[in-house]
Amino acid sequence: MRRYIFLLIFCLVIIPVSSVAKEADKVLDIQEVTSPGGLTAWFVQDQTLPIISLKFSFKGAGAVNDGQEKQGLARMLSNTLDEGAGDLTSQEFQKSLSDHSITLSFGSGRDHFGGSVKTLSRNKDKAFELLKLALNEPRFDPEPVERMRQANLKRIKSNMGNPDWIVARLFNDIIYEDHLYALNSGGTLTTLAAITADDLRQYKKDWLTKDRLLIAVTGDITKDELGRMLDDVFGSLPESGKKNNVTQIDVQNQGKVFTYNKDIPQTILEMALPSFPLDDPDYPALKILNYIYGGGGFGSRLMEEAREKRGLTYGIYSAPLHQEYMDAVVISTSTKNETAEEILDVVRTEIQNINAEGVTKEELQDAKSYLVGSLPLSLSSTEKISSIMLSLQLRERSIDYLNQYKERLHKVTLRDIGRVAKRILDIEKMVVLAVGKPEGFESSQEIKELPNVE
Amino acid sequence: MVKRQRPSNRYVILTLTALMTGLFFFVLPFVAQAGVFNAQKFTLKNGLEVVVIPNHRAPVVTHMLWYRVGAADELPGLSGMAHYFEHLMFKGTKKLEPGEFSRTVKKLGGNDNAFTGQDYTAYFQSISVEHLGRMMKMEADRMQNLNPPEADFISEKKVVLEERRQRTENDPRGLFTEQMRSSLFVNHPYAIPTIGWMDEIKTYEWEDVKSFYETWYAPNNAVLIVSGDITAKELKPLAQKTYGKIKAKKLPERMRPKVASAIGETKMTLEHKAIHQPYFQRLYLAPASSKFKEDALALYVLEEIVSGGPTARLYKNLVVEQKKAVSVGMSYSGDSLDYGTIWFSATPATGVSVENLEHLVDQEIVKVIKDGVTEDEVKDAIQRLQDQAIYARDSLAGPAMIFGHALTTGSTIDDIENWPEDIARVTAEQVQEVTQKYLSPYNPWIRPPVTGYVFPLDGEEEKKK
Known part of the structure; x- marks a missing residue:
């Protein structure tokens, strides 16, 4: 099997030609990059297109930590982090993303809380600056928080007639039963109404911490640039926060x-x-x-x-x-x-x-x-x-x-x-x-x- | 609307659908040199058009064969035949057992699938480039030697009926959207859903199937697209050895009547127990981009200005500022042979009636007709659309999908390659003009739109709010 072209470029530039054949057995040449500040990322350099993709996850920081009374909290955080940060209001923040053709999003699963940035390399500084703001100085202004709450409430109401959604909801309740996984990570009509900006701030502080952070970067950026970016974007996050309090379980209701x-x-x-x-x-x-x-x-x-x-x-x-x-x-x-x-x-x-x-x-x-x-x-x-x-x-x-x-x-x-x-x-x-x-x-x-x- | 068979899982359908409906207009190339994708083209003596999109990032290819026949070419009473036939193409030839095609692709580490639209039917495999020759041989084989056993012909009808239940019949919103399209395309085959009507699918006879195959499946009615680790020079001998041996056929003319003009606006209402959240959607008849290219370009810019994300007009004005809606959007689709469509949809905020929201959406359109859009809005929209062309290159199958759509719906390679330059020509005046021409409430293009209102069964209260 031939190797990727970016691998070829990398090999030719950095290592002697004699080792190229050996490198060719690799499926993917992932490098581990450590920033001056000690953060690490897995990295594949690929300069065939002027595009950079950054994906990261806070391991274990997902909806499983919501709790019964605040179901939907992690999801609400993922909806509101990019709705205004630092000096930028929600509309100013989104306008800046849009004007630079940057895609920035956050998402929460049951287990983990993550995010993704895709940018053209010509706009990378702006992309990383906006990500840094969202992660470190989110505003949680009343207007966007309420707007996202309403969007979630209407999403649930729309889905109440969607058979696939009903199946997923019921199935989670059956196979997880009394476990935290059985809760609704999308929130309920009642719990969404109870989530406040302070809840969002606290959740971010408790869970979006450096000890949980995993990062992957692909594309048109150098190792040095990447190292500096890591410190700049993620370096000021808290070192650690809360510990998970979740038990291991087996599939519930077996045989039924x-x-x-x-x-x-x-x-x-x-x-x-x-x-x-x-x-x-x-x-x-x-x-x-x-x-x-x-x-x-x-x-x-x-x-x-x-x-x-x-x-x-x-x-x-x-x-x-x-x-x-x-x-x-x-x-x-x-x-x-x-x-x-x-x-x-x-x-x-x-x-x-x-x-x-x-x-x-x-x-x-x-x-x-x-x-x-x-x-x-x-x-x-x-x-x-x-x-x-x-x-x-x-x-x-x-x-x-x-x-x-x-x-x-x-x-x-x-x-x-x-x-x-x-x-x-x-x-x-x-x-x-x-x-x-x-x-x-x-x-x-x-x-x-x-x-x-x- | 595109129906595909054989998904590898439930979620792939969503991804591919997004790709197909979304990417075509983003196809823009951005490199000023030769074009976005630098595609190469040649034609075999039997009329098969071949497009190669070189992409040497990895030793893999996507091999796609698009036929210029779709649901809109079916005979009356045989709705869904093009799509059903697509399923049968996996049911064996004189050389291959039923199912052996896909099993072979899998064994070689590849993925295969197929899909049908109103204007085309397409088959594809993504696989290591070393197996490309074999794919071409198998695809050429089923272009001329299809031979499904009777038992498979019958059981596959059941599969398609299940597909229709899963896609459409299980959710009243699916049925309602289908009905809205039917009401818009009066006198035109786009009124019939690609997958066909339940009762007609049940009645296909083998003779109908055979005649469909013999009429439309021929090299001179197909476009071959290969994207990935290959060049035209390398592909040509392979193409000649496989597809090149098949004889051209005399093809019938594609009969496409015109949508009848009308004066009354169509309004439809659904009240259903499975609905818990009221909303409305509106469907306008719009130009096909191949027939009205300049208008289509301006409509894509309009779409970006009005509905391109949370800072675009509709969301900003109605959701963020006025708090009358929780979601609202507009989308233009022009990648069809005869007509395109423009959809609006909106979900009202609590305490706002559907009719009130509909009026506010209308106001936004009227504002564009009356006051136009700003130079800055146009400039920003063009930049974003051009940037999306760069992102479109970051894919193996995506670019092949874009070319396949374009070439089977009347557009050309140049339309794709020159998109960044073409879209850059659009002016604020043009955006205002196309809004006036296609979305005017007073002077509709050909016919007024179809508006659909969806309510819970006990929704009297909601409606009155």
Whole structure:
């Protein structure tokens, strides 16, 4: 496989030509840059386009810290950090972004709180200056805070008729049950109303701290410029703040089937199985098993049986879900109400088939070929490269993880797959949610209300 | 509207849809030298047009074949045929088993997909450049040798019905938007949704399918686009060896009637128990960019001024300052063969009626018609649109998507490559003129818009507010 052109440039300039061939085996040449002030970032230099992408995350600073009474707080913070900072009002701040074609955004997941800046290199100083202001001197003026609150309230009301949103809300409540994860990270109509500017300030101070910070940068910038920028933008954040108070859990409600009655022509199905964390030695085998079972789209067991052979659905997928405090494999699909039971049967039967007969040598080989061969496709833009680097850091992977990716997958044997199937694919443990008017679900538990919405 | 089959997951659909509806007009090139993408072009003897977009960042390519046939070319009673046919293209040829096409792509570490619009049907694979030849061979094979077994022909109808349920029927808002389009395009095939009507999808016969294939699938009705680690010089022999061997066909004329003119404004209301938040949307008939290029350019500048983010007029005036809306936007789409559309949509703030908000949105349009826009607004908008062209290059499949859209909806390579220079010509006067021409409440272009109001079922209270 040929290496990236930016790698070539880097090698030619910095290291002797003799080592270029060796470098060519690398999937991605990530450098670790340490600023004069001691902050580090993962960096890929790429000067093919005059573009820079910076992505960062405060690990563990996500919505899981909201608390019952302030559900939606982290999200509100992500909405308001870029709504005025320093001497700039909300409109002045946004105008400056717009005038310089800078995209700056913040976002909060259940686990982490992050942000992203994309800029043309000619506007990089302005981009970093605005990011610095947003992170260090956000104003939380009454007008934008109220505007964002209203936008969130209306978003919830609009979504109350959206079947996919309803499924997600209910499913979180079922698989996490009493855990902090079960709360609504988007807020409820009640809790959003209670969030104040002081809450936002306090949350920022408690959680957006240097000890949690991870940074990834790709594009048209030098190492020296990057080092100086890191200190300037992030250097004044607090060293540390609060500690997380969250417990590790397993998938809740294992083995149960739930329905929620909604008058739509399809039933939307969501299922989960308990799984193991990312640092488990069987992780590469799980990745392959998932691909064969339902992760691969066309060619996967689920897609071939449910869509290609029986015409039951437009799509059916499985995916591993790895979070800080819970690991699962999730399966999702939809089918007309009349065939809801049949498709659930396909999901179960394919699990039983793999448990009884294992997977074939050919399936194992094909999965490896795809997972290895498609890796370069996930590195085809500046932002994609930053995203992958940030995700590797969040997952506590080593900096050369991608370069060993191929080898790690190739080592997986049929026996490994069999072992992981026994660990994960257990229909007795599967929790099922069906939203719609599914036929054949008479013995299920019916859910009547949407929790944590009003 | 674009319908695609075979997503690799639920979320990919969103990304690609955003790419396709959003990127086309941002396609602007920015490099003054030759053009934004420096695309290369040649045509095979059998009429197949080929565009190469070199991008040597990584050893990968996106290979796309676009056919100049879409939902708007279907016969009456066979709505959705173009899209259904696209699904069948994965169901085997004389050489390949059903499903073997996609399985082969996957085995080689690639991703494949396809999608259908009113004017085109497109197939693509993104894959390591070493496998490009094989992709071309397989794609050329299914251009002429499609041979799906009867069982697959029948089961795939069920899949498309499920697709329609998932995309449209599950949410009344989807059905309502579809109905608004139908009401706008009176006498024109864009009135029919790309995926087709439920009852007609059920009635396709094999003869209908065969005749659609034989009529439209030919090298002289297609555009091949390859972006990535390749040059025209390297691609040409591959193209000749694969697509080059297929004979051209005599193609029928594409029958496209005109939208009938009308004088009364169409207003539609939906009250539904699944709706909890009232809103309104309005749909105007607008020019296709290939037919009215200068007008289209000015409309893209207008869109940027009126709706390009939180400091643009609509959001700034109605959401930030007047507090009458929580969201509001306008979008122009001109990448169609016959007509484009302009959509407005707005969600009122608590205590504001939908009708009141509608009136305020109208006022914003009237302001542009009466007072125009400022030189500064135009200058800033042009700069942002030009900058977006730079960002558009930061992608493998994106540029291929842009060229495919353009070349199957009547635009040219030059229209894409010269976008930065073209958009820079737009003046404040032109922006005012196109607003007057296409959005005037008193003197509509061809026909007045369609306005849709959406309320909760027990929404009497909300309406009166």
